[in-house]
Structures are given as C-alpha cells and as structure tokens.
Amino acid sequence: MFKKDEDFFQDRTISFIKLSQLSLPKMSNWVSCKSKILLNTPNFSWLPATSQTVKFVHGDRTGFKQYGDPDNAHKSDSTNHRKPLISLPSTIARNRQYPARLIRSGRSREAMLQTLFSRNLVESTSKNFEDLLVPVKVDPIQMEEDVKIEFEGVEDVDPKLMVEVLENFRNKEIIRELAKEHDITERLFGNIFRSFRDYCLKSKPLDPDLKVIFSDIVKYGHSVDQLFVFFLTHARKMYPHLECMKELKSISDLTQPHNWYPLARTIQRKVIFHAGPTNSGKTHEALQAFKNAKSGAFCGPLRLLAAEVFRRMNAEGCPCDLVTGDDRQYAIDNMNPVSHIACTVEMLSSEMHVDLIVIDEIQMLRDTQRGSSWTRALLGAAADEIHLCGEKAAVPIVKKILDPIGEHVEVKEYERKSKLVVSTHGLRALTNIQPGDCIVTFNKKTIFDTVRKLEKSGVKCSVIYGDLPAATKRLQAESFNDPNDPTKVLVSTDAIGMGLNLNIKRIIFERLTKPPFGDLIAATHVKQIAGRAGRFASQYTEGEVMTLNEDDMCILRGKMEEPIEDIAQVGIMPGFEQVELFSHHLPKATFVNILEIFQSIATISGDFFLSEAFQNMLKISKVLHNYDLPLKTRYTFCLVPYNIGKSNSKENLLVSVIERYIGGQPITANFIATLFRWPLKLGKNLDQLTKLEDAYEFFDVYLWLSYRFPDMFTEPEKIRDMQIELNKIILETIRVIIFQDEPKCDDELLNNLLNEEIPETEENITDEIALEEDFRIEFEAGGVKETTDVEVEAHEEKESQETNTIQNEEKKLI
Numbered sequence: 001m002f003k004k005d006e007d008f009f010q011d012r013t014i015s016f017i018k019l020s021q022l023s024l025p026k027m028s029n030w031v032s033c034k035s036k037i038l039l040n041t042p043n044f045s046w047l048p049a050t051s052q053t054v055k056f057v058h059g060d061r062t063g064f065k066q067y068g069d070p071d072n073a074h075k076s077d078s079t080n081h082r083k084p085l086i087s088l089p090s091t092i093a094r095n096r097q098y099p100a101r102l103i104r105s106g107r108s109r110e111a112m113l114q115t116l117f118s119r120n121l122v123e124s125t126s127k128n129f130e131d132l133l134v135p136v137k138v139d140p141i142q143m144e145e146d147v148k149i150e151f152e153g154v155e156d157v158d159p160k161l162m163v164e165v166l167e168n169f170r171n172k173e174i175i176r177e178l179a180k181e182h183d184i185t186e187r188l189f190g191n192i193f194r195s196f197r198d199y200c201l202k203s204k205p206l207d208p209d210l211k212v213i214f215s216d217i218v219k220y221g222h223s224v225d226q227l228f229v230f231f232l233t234h235a236r237k238m239y240p241h242l243e244c245m246k247e248l249k250s251i252s253d254l255t256q257p258h259n260w261y262p263l264a265r266t267i268q269r270k271v272i273f274h275a276g277p278t279n280s281g282k283t284h285e286a287l288q289a290f291k292n293a294k295s296g297a298f299c300g301p302l303r304l305l306a307a308e309v310f311r312r313m314n315a316e317g318c319p320c321d322l323v324t325g326d327d328r329q330y331a332i333d334n335m336n337p338v339s340h341i342a343c344t345v346e347m348l349s350s351e352m353h354v355d356l357i358v359i360d361e362i363q364m365l366r367d368t369q370r371g372s373s374w375t376r377a378l379l380g381a382a383a384d385e386i387h388l389c390g391e392k393a394a395v396p397i398v399k400k401i402l403d404p405i406g407e408h409v410e411v412k413e414y415e416r417k418s419k420l421v422v423s424t425h426g427l428r429a430l431t432n433i434q435p436g437d438c439i440v441t442f443n444k445k446t447i448f449d450t451v452r453k454l455e456k457s458g459v460k461c462s463v464i465y466g467d468l469p470a471a472t473k474r475l476q477a478e479s480f481n482d483p484n485d486p487t488k489v490l491v492s493t494d495a496i497g498m499g500l501n502l503n504i505k506r507i508i509f510e511r512l513t514k515p516p517f518g519d520l521i522a523a524t525h526v527k528q529i530a531g532r533a534g535r536f537a538s539q540y541t542e543g544e545v546m547t548l549n550e551d552d553m554c555i556l557r558g559k560m561e562e563p564i565e566d567i568a569q570v571g572i573m574p575g576f577e578q579v580e581l582f583s584h585h586l587p588k589a590t591f592v593n594i595l596e597i598f599q600s601i602a603t604i605s606g607d608f609f610l611s612e613a614f615q616n617m618l619k620i621s622k623v624l625h626n627y628d629l630p631l632k633t634r635y636t637f638c639l640v641p642y643n644i645g646k647s648n649s650k651e652n653l654l655v656s657v658i659e660r661y662i663g664g665q666p667i668t669a670n671f672i673a674t675l676f677r678w679p680l681k682l683g684k685n686l687d688q689l690t691k692l693e694d695a696y697e698f699f700d701v702y703l704w705l706s707y708r709f710p711d712m713f714t715e716p717e718k719i720r721d722m723q724i725e726l727n728k729i730i731l732e733t734i735r736v737i738i739f740q741d742e743p744k745c746d747d748e749l750l751n752n753l754l755n756e757e758i759p760e761t762e763e764n765i766t767d768e769i770a771l772e773e774d775f776r777i778e779f780e781a782g783g784v785k786e787t788t789d790v791e792v793e794a795h796e797e798k799e800s801q802e803t804n805t806i807q808n809e810e811k812k813l814i
C-alpha cells in the first residue's frame with residue numbers, strides 16, 4: 001500500500017477485510033444505489049497497487065462502464081462530480097463458499113471457526129490433561145471385628161479432631177507446594193484430598209502408622225506436614241501416572257526429534273538443497289545425482305510421481321524398484337531387490353543406509369496432515385548425501401532443524417526454465433477455451449458441470465481430482481498429454497499442483513477460493529498450480545495463467561506477486577517406540593487414553609507442530625477401542641491411510657475387517673466382495689461416483705494392510721484385479737455423468753451452515769443489496785452478460801428460498 005494510503009486509513013480508522021494484496025474497506029463503508037456499489041469516500045487514492053485491476057465504473061445506475069486506465073479514474077471522477085463505482089471481485093461476491101453475510105459483517109475466519117466449534121461440527125482436538133486421567137478408587141479399610149484386635153494398643157483419635165487436622169493440612173501453603181513438586185495439580189489435589197479424608201475418617205481400623213501420626217498431631221502438637229507421606233501414597237494409588245510422570249514427560253518430549261534416528265546420526269551427511277520455483281529443473285538435477293549414485297532412494301509426495309521416477313529410471317538404464325504404501329514393483333523381482341528405489345516419502349526406512357537420498361517437494365514439511373513424514377525423512381534419512389528439492393521458503397527452517405546436528409546445508413538456487421506469464425485478461429467464457437488449457441476448480445460438482453458444458457460444444461476433456469483412483473488419474477493425464485489423443489483440455493482440482501508433468505499451456509482458475517470455508521487459496525498454492533503451465537521440455541514451452549472471470553484477475557495478480565513467507569513450523573509425529581514406552585508406564589491405560597495423555601503432556605518446540613495425522617490415529621483408535629489387539633497391531637491399524645472422517649459406513653467397513661481379523665479368519669477377496677456386494681454397479685450421479693471412489697480407496701487400504709499383515713490379508717492380487725475392474729466402472733460412470741445425468745450432489749453442507757443468521761442491521765442490509773448486485777455478472781458459456789432488474793429480483797427470490805431451505809436443514813441438524 002502507498003504511504004498516502006496509510007494516512008488515509010489512519011484518518012478514518014477504517015477496518016479491513018484483507019484479500020491478499022487487495023485490501024477492501026469494511027463493507028459498511030460501501031454504500032449502494034440500487035444497482036452499484038459506491039465507495040463512500042471523498043476520493044479513492046487509497047487503493048493499493050493492485051487496484052489497476054479493480055474495475056472502475058461510473059455512470060448511470062444500470063450501466064457498467066470500465067475505465068481503461070484506472071490510475072486516472074479519480075480525475076474522471078473529479079470532472080464528473082460523481083462518486084466512483086467499484087465492482088467487487090466476483091470470487092468474493094459471487095462465490096457462496098465465502099459466506100456473504102460474514103464478509104458483510106466484517107467477521108473474520110476465526111469467527112466462522114468458532115461458530116463451527118460451538119456447533120460441535122469441528123471436534124476440539126486436545127483435552128485437558130486432568131480430564132484424561134481416570135482415578136483408581138481407593139476404598140477405606142473395612143476389616144472383620146476379630147482382625148481389628150491386632151491393631152489395638154494405639155488410641156483412637158476423636159473424629160472431630162481428625163477433621164480439624166485434615167482441614168489444617170489442606171489449607172497449608174507448604175502442602176500445596178509439596179504436592180505440586182510431585183506433579184499433583186490444584187485440581188488433582190482436590191480429588192485426592194477428598195478421597196484421602198474419606199479414607200482416614202471411614203477406615204475401620206485406620207492403619208496404625210497413620211493413627212499414630214494423627215494422635216501425635218492432636219496430643220503433642222506435631223506438624224500436620226507429617227501426613228504428607230501418607231497423602232502422597234494415597235495419591236499415587238489413585239493416579240498411578242504420578243509415579244512415572246518424569247518418565248512420561250521425557251518420553252513425550254518431542255523437542256529433539258533428531259535423536260530418534262540413531263543410524264542417521266552416525267553418518268556425517270552432506271545436505272544439498274535445490275531451491276527454486278516450479279519447473280526450474282530442481283528434481284531433474286537431483287535425479288542425475290540419484291542415477292549416478294551406487295545406491296539411492298527417491299522420496300516423492302505422490303504414488304504417481306514415485307511411479308514416474310521408477311519408470312524413467314528403468315527406461316534410462318538405472319534399475320529401480322518401486323515402494324509405495326500399497327504397491328511394490330521390481331526392476332527384477334522381489335527376491336532380487338536392486339540398489340535404487342523410488343518410494344512415497346512415508347515409505348522411506350530410516351534403517352536403510354544408502355549413498356544418496358532425494359526428498360522431493362521438501363516444502364511439504366509445513367503440511368498439517370503429511371508434514372511429519374517429510375520431517376521424519378529429513379532427520380532420519382540414512383545416506384551420505386541428501387538432496388532436497390523444493391521452494392526457497394523451506395531453506396531457513398531446514399537449516400534451523402539441521403543446525404543442532406551440526407549439518408551444513410548447501411543451497412543451489414534455480415530459475416524457472418520456461419516463461420510463465422500472467423494474462424492481461426480473464427478467459428471470460430468457456431467458448432474461448434483452447435487446446436492445452438487446464439481449468440482449475442476446487443469443487444467436484446463444478447468439474448463435472450464444466451466438462452459437460454465443454455463436451456456439449458465438442459471439446460473433449462480429461463478430469464483429475466484428488467479422490468480419483470491413482471490409476472484413473474494416470475489414464476486421464478496420459479490422454480491429455482498424448483498429442484494424438486482427441487482430448488485437448490484438462491479440468492482439474494489442485495491435485496495437479498504437485499510433480500505431475502502435464503502438457504498444459506494455460507492454467508485457468510475457475511475460482512480462487514477453496515472449500516470448506518471458502519478461504520482464498522494461499523499464494524504458494526496459486527504459484528504451485530500456475531507453475532504447471534508451460535513445462536520445460538513439454539509441448540508448450542511458454543505458460544500462461546488467468547482466471548475464468550475477469551473480476552478475479554486482480555486477486556490472481558496479487559497472489560502471483562505476493563512473496564512467499566518462509567516456513568515457520570514443520571509437522572512432527574511420535575513413533576511406535578514412544579507409544580510403547582508410554583504404555584509400559586501406564587499398563588492399565590487404554591490405547592486411546594495413552595494417545596490422549598501423550599498429546600496433552602507432549603512438549604513441542606516452536607519449530608514443530610503435532611501433525612493432524614495424530615488426530616486420525618486417535619479417531620481410528622476409538623473405533624478399535626473395544627477389540628482386543630496386541631499393541632503393535634493396534635498401532636499399525638491406527639496408521640492405516642484411511643480418513644474415516646465422520647463416515648459411519650467407512651467406520652463399519654473397518655470394524656468388519658477387524659472383527660474378522662480378531663476371529664482369526666483370513667480377510668479374503670471374497671469377504672471384501674461380500675462387504676461391497678461386488679460386482680459394483682455403474683453410478684449415475686456424483687453420490688454414486690463417490691461411493692465407487694470410496695470402494696476403491698478401501699481396496700487401497702486392503703493392499704496397504706496386506707503388506708503389514710500378509711498372513712491375514714491374503715489375496716492382494718485378487719483385490720488388484722477388482723481395482724482394475726472398478727477403475728473401468730469409475731471411468732464409465734464419469735462418462736455417464738458428463739453426458740447423461742444431472743449431478744445431484746448438494747453444495748457443501750458446511751458452507752450452508754456457515755450462512756448462519758447475522759443480525760439484520762441497517763448496515764448489513766445495505767451491504768447485502770450491494771453484494772447481490774455483483775452477482776449480476778455471471779459467467780455463462782455465452783460469455784459475460786449483464787442481468788436485467790427482473791433477473792436480479794428472480795435471483796434474490798431464489799436466494800431467499802435457498803436461505804429458508806438452509807435454515808430448515810440447520811434446524812434439523814441441530
């Protein structure tokens with residue numbers, strides 16, 4: 001923002017909704033006439049550098065005239081004596097993913113999350129430590145009359161005096177401090193004291209040592225402090241963890257993860273960081289070193305990428321095996337492993353010493369779900385030479401993490417090999433699509449809507465999105481890449497963002513927001529996706545990036561210019577050894593309890609965060625809670641890459657498999673076929689397609705388990721055959737949906753729920769009218785068109801009906 005702009009805001013204390021580099025004033029500072037949004041300021045010199053892309057319009061109430069040179073717009077304004085009119089970027093205004101009312105009220109994303117938390121839609125992740133401790137009941141002694149005689153000789157103390165003594169004990173400051181030193185927190189102290197008092201007052205007889213202490217305190221004025229030893233013994237019976245708190249804290253100390261990898265710590269590793277933007281040849285360079293090494297491992301972020309390296313290495317005369325969670329392929333055979341492997345990062349063993357290891361897309365360290373796998377690979381890779389490839393933003397954190405080990409990081413910087421330009425305009429209409437275009441959206445329904453429109457006008461498309469089986473993705477990518485294939489356009493989610501080499505000429509963002517909260521996508525993400533255009537050595541050597549809607553171009557420019565912030569924290573996850581040690585110290589605790597206690601007392605330094613994968617592990621551990629399984633088996637099952645989320649059917653599938661496992665019966669392909677009522681039928685809509693994809697995902701889970709429990713998951717080959725069959729069904733279903741059926745998948749439930757009521761203040765209503773106006777510009781296959789007032793009313797009517805439906809759904813849910 002310009003200096004003068006800051007002054008402007010300081011004068012007027014206006015608050016902002018920050019949209020990347022484009023800062024808009026709070027909606028209350030925009031006023032609307034019926035069909036336009038006016039900026040309620042005397043001038044608009046405040047607009048930030050990216051403002052040249054904001055559409056400046058002025059004129060009458062119905063027309064939208066655009067100034068070619070917005071920098072001079074204020075001059076026009078001064079001559080015209082009219083307030084300037086600005087249309088909001090349509091990503092914000094048109095996109096219902098970003099709840100309009102929240103934008104209008106200036107409420108933050110945090111506020112949205114709070115709403116979700118308060119509705120229990122998002123689970124709170126970590127519990128208070130004390131909430132997790134289940135006290136063991138310590139009952140007062142109740143002995144038979146004849147046994148009591150043995151203890152006679154020590155005088156009974158008057159219970160009233162005992163109460164007094166206990167009260168003094170409880171209220172003494174030094175006692176509290178002593179308790180704290182033994183890890184007895186205030187809250188535990190209260191619980192323990194109540195139980196201890198009951199024990200002292202109700203035990204018949206009270207054990208003689210304790211009786212003597214009470215007697216001495218009452219008769220001879222001894223200090224109540226003498227009770228502490230008995231209190232502590234009682235506390236440790238109630239809360240066994242108090243006896244090993246030091247050990248538990250030390251096991252859950254995650255501040256020095258480099259010490260978890262003894263083999264890597266015996267090697268003086270040479271670390272080379274290939275840093276640069278996408279398509280700068282980083283991976284290519286690292287792969288040259290990989291090929292020339294005597295032995296090596298390549299760790300990629302995706303199965304597809306690992307498989308690509310596996311194929312490429314073998315084709316280039318470097319024998320290489322493939323190891324992913326659910327697949328193994330060999331240059332020779334499984335009895336003769338070769339010295340090079342390509343694997344997914346999760347599969348890298350820290351107990352295998354090789355000459356050289358490549359860790360691709362190292363910036364994934366910051367990923368909330370999978371980041372811990374990169375941290376593990378970075379610290380645990382047992383090789384003489386480590387090659388890291390990724391964004392420059394990861395260099396400082398990598399150096400910081402490796403510093404305590406004394407490892408120096410040599411940084412090699414790269415420039416993008418081919419040109420990538422941000423277009424001067426948006427695509428405006430699907431009719432302007434060209435061969436080599438890739439439309440990127442973040443919603444499956446939009447993918448199919450878009451493909452249907454394109455196919456209707458004779459444009460053949462490939463489709464790629466995250467849930468699509470890897471094999472289907474590969475086939476779709478191959479069709480798009482093949483110059484002899486009629487498929488010329490790709491419609492995809494951000495699933496293309498990493499590693500895949502695709503023959504893309506232009507990346508076209510359908511929108512720049514991402515479900516479920518409708519956040520604007522981060523600059524790093526935008527650049528990563530945009531970088532797929534114009535790959536070096538591909539069919540298109542120059543790439544271009546644009547948005548579908550003209551109005552979103554300003555945001556895109558801002559994102560492409562935004563510097564990428566250095567990574568501040570990386571993911572971390574405890575290993576089996578730590579969980580095992582915990583369970584050794586807390587033999588009576590359940591596995592769920594062990595994980596929860598671990599999470600609550602774990603110490604993590606500022607450079608790390610506990611991976612969200614830990615939450616998934618916790619979720620699966622709750623599903624397995626009632627089943628009797630050895631610790632290691634339970635732990636392995638909990639690591640299964642299966643995001644059960646809130647899906648009952650996914651949970652039931654897992655339970656069926658576990659029950660059979662516990663019953664000692666092998667989990668055969670036949671059993672799986674029965675579970676799914678195989679053969680599966682062709683789907684006709686998005687819901688049915690999702691079910692087919694879920695089935696494919698479960699087959700992947702089977703394959704994953706078959707490598708861990710080969711004696712029980714006995715028929716991986718048959719499952720692979722079923723996957724091939726299922727892949728055909730999925731491809732055919734996609735075709736059916738595109739050509740015949742209307743998708744029936746509703747918009748994200750969460751988004752609907754986010755459109756919660758906000759008090760209808762005058763300010764909000766004004767803003768609402770203003771925003772609705774912007775919905776008038778809608779993208780259609782025929783291009784940008786202006787809507788008439790009648791259409792606007794019809795649109796408003798529809799919106800209001802939708803709101804009622806949403807509110808009814810909300811009520812039902814609540």
Ligand SMILES: Nc1ncnc2c1ncn2[C@@H]1O[C@H](COP(=O)(O)OP(=O)(O)OP(=O)(O)O)[C@@H](O)[C@H]1O
Pocket residue numbers: 276277278279280281282283284285389417498499501531535536537
């Ligand atoms: N020196 C080179 N000679 C031939 N081809 C190259 C060379 N450098 C890069 N390439 C090719 O250019 C494409 C992009 O290179 P590469 O994948 O190494 O880039 P990158 O910087 O790792 O990008 P990303 O981070 O997006 O994966 C690949 O197809 C690669 O094979």
